[in-house]
Amino acid sequence: MSAVGNSATSPLPSAHDVEVDAEPGEEVPRHDDEDEILFPKLVDRVSQQAVEDEYAEEPSSRARFDDTDDEEREENIDSLVLQEYDGEDMPTIEWNRKNPDLTPGTVEVACIHYAKEQIDSDAILDLVRETPTIVPTALHGKLFEKYKINVQYMKIFYAKERALDRINGPWNESFQLLYTFKAEVETASPGSVVEIDKHIVKYKLQGKAMEKECFRRAFVCFKACWQGFLNGCRPYLAVDATALNGRWRGQLAAASAVDGHNWLFPVAFGVLEVECEESWVWFLQQLRNIIGTPSGLVIHTDACKGLETAVEIVFPGVEHRECMRHLAQNFKKKFKGKVYDENLWPASYTCSLRKHEHHLRVLYAHNTLVKEYMDEHHAKLWSRSKFNEICKVDYLTNNLAECFNAKFKSVKGLLLWQAFDKIRQMIMVKMAFRKRIAETQYVGHLMLPSQIKALHAKARGLRMKCIRPSTYKAEVTYTDSKNREWRYPMNLATNECCSRQWQIRGKPCIHALHLMTVIGREDGEVDKYCSEYFSVAKFRVAYAENVPALLGKDQWNIVDPGFKLHSPHLLY
Structure with missing residues (x-):
């Protein structure tokens, strides 16, 4: 019998009896160009074009290949x-x-x-x-x-492979260059880390047992990135991988953070032979060796193979969120109906534990199999009501990782040393641009102006009632369209509201904003009540340093690691 067929028949409390959160959550960046839209005159078009030209990406033509x-x-x-x-x-x-x-x-x-x-x-x-x-x-x-x-298509495909070998040298020998890339990076930027993992592959040649050392995976983390993350960004990491589309079909893995503007901040990246527990444990262990476990650290993941288990192994005890978009897609395959639509996402959106538990009660009462399914398949955090109050990021989906994938998709067909080098150049241009923004646009500001502007816009036209037992404490009452009253006690002195939106996001909620307008004067200034993560000082620290500038490949001093590193052992 289907899960839907087991639904209960007793009267259910309506989801509409609980107030819908009046304030939407932060929008996860889908692209990494908002800074260029806001400050077009500061964009370094010359550097940007140079990076694009070096490894230009050609869009697919509409050519049709017939079976000739x-x-x-x-x-x-x-x-x-x-x-x-x-x-x-x-x-x-x-x-x-x-x-x-x-x-x-x-x-x-x-x-x-x-x-x-x-x-x-x-x-x-x-x-x-x-x-x-x-x-x-x-x-x-x-x-x-x-x-x-x-x-024919395949003739062109193999001709392109031969052409790449003539231009860059044999593909099989390109992996040896990773040790030279590692030396160049670590010499130019002490504190940056490039790790290369290999393994021994046994094979037979004309009946004779042989073995060779083959490339398996790599990890790159520039000092400017890990230092900027620890000193200037919130302790939030979106981790994901996307398939490479070159001759080796490995996985491009990345850990990404957000700055005070909610702009993408790459922390570390690398390549894995395949998504599995072993490869993810290796990647995350390299990451932990550098950043440790910052207070309030959150790791957000998709349904990647082996990743969820790897996070628990390498970062035990950290807040581990799963992507709500993937959860909802899987949930709808098993449970369909209006009750689920009206309660699953609201249970995720709300910052109030009381509201969250109400929506769960509705779901569980409608179908007893829901609780069993959620406990077994979705035990990670997926509701804001369970998020910690240190991180100050309320993202429910792992779309930040998709933002990284979209930004760096042009490197996925390159040789690995080329891909790493282009990512380095793209990060370099972006960090230099944002440093110019910090140095020229925010002089005299305590908090990032765009964040304060957004809060001022929210504060306009609020229709609420306010009763104050003291200067910084109040009961703020909101009346909805059905003439129902929702009351929120709060304390400006401790930056707390019982809705928990303020504590989780690090910026005053609409209830707090209303109290600030009532108080007015200096004590009502929004800047005083925002988390330091949204300050100009934190933004400047995040982009204080930059990734290293490197010589070109033809200028490198070739490093001999003492052995021949062969191309990955292909399993397909």
């Missing part, structure tokens, strides 16, 4: 093109393969395969050198546009 079997449809009708092409403006293609000089405008069928080989090796080489991350579909479109040749 039968000797590629008689070599595209014996004329390098399909029948629809009228042959006008056909480019002249010249070769000197021990023999003929081809007459302009003519191509012999015997040379067609060679023509394609030349296009694959030469034309693709130039395109890939210009745009290393160009995808095969985009290459197909460019080749057809220039040469009117319909080359």
Whole structure:
């Protein structure tokens, strides 16, 4: 019998009998460009363009690959093109393969395969050198546009791989360069950490037992990032991984924080061979070796394989949140109906433990299997009512990690040392930009102006009643559209409201804002009642340092670790 079929038939308390939280939570950043929108004149377009040009990303073309079997449809009708092409403006293609000089405008069928080989090796080489991350579909479109040749997808795919090897050196040898990258980073920025993990793979060659040391995973954390996180950001980390799309299909893992503006602040990143408990334990252990366990630390995760267990192993006792969006998606697969829609998300949104427990009672009364399911599958924190009051981040979803994935998606097809280097450059440009903001825009301000402006906007037009037993204490009463009164005792001296919104977010809730407008004068200034995490001082400290500037790859002093590091052991 389905879970829905077991629903109780007794009268239920309505979710509408509980006040809906009048104040929405903070919006998790979806993109990392809000700073550029607010301060466009401070953006360093030259540096930004230089980073984009070095490893440019080419969008996929709309080219369609047909199944051109039968000797590629008689070599595209014996004329390098399909029948629809009228042959006008056909480019002249010249070769000197021990023999003929081809007459302009003519191509012999015997040379067609060679023509394609030349296009694959030469034309693709130039395109890939210009745009290393160009995808095969985009290459197909460019080749057809220039040469009117319909080359099969896999031929282009392998031609691109060969071109990358000619440009950057053999892919199998690129992993050895990670030790040189490590030396360059740690020399230029003492305190930065680059860790490389390898393992021994046994194999047989012509019946003889052999073994080799293969790359497995890597971890990168710049001093400016971990120092800025510990000194200037709230103790909140969103951890996630996204699949690489280069020749090695590992995982790009990252731990990201937020500054006082709620802007993405990368703390650490790396690559894993696969998402599993062992690989995540290794990644998180490298992270803990650097940052320790700050007071009030929160780690937010998705439903990544092995990650939830790894967090408990490496960071026992920290507040471990799970993504509410994934929880709700899984929940709806098992439980469907209006009662669930009206109570699950409200139980998550509210900062009040009393409201949270009310919504749970409604769910449990409607179906006794709900409690069993939640206890078994969703034991991590997913409601604001259970969040600690130190972190000052009220995020319910792990969208911050998705923001990191979106920002750095252009590196996922590069060689690992290239990907790490481009991430370093992108972080460098962003941190320098935000440091300029701190130095030029916030002089004379105690708190970040955008945060104070948002609080002033919330305070306008509030219709509430206020009874004060003393100057800084009050009962603030709100009357909803159904003429019901909701009362909130609060204390400005201790920055507390019984709604707990203030304590969890670190900024005055609307009830506190109303009391401040009643008090007025200096004692009613909003700046005094915000957490220091939203101060200009904290923002400046977060971006006080920057990641190291490095020499180019051709200038590196190649490091010999004393062994040959082979490419990852591919399991597919």
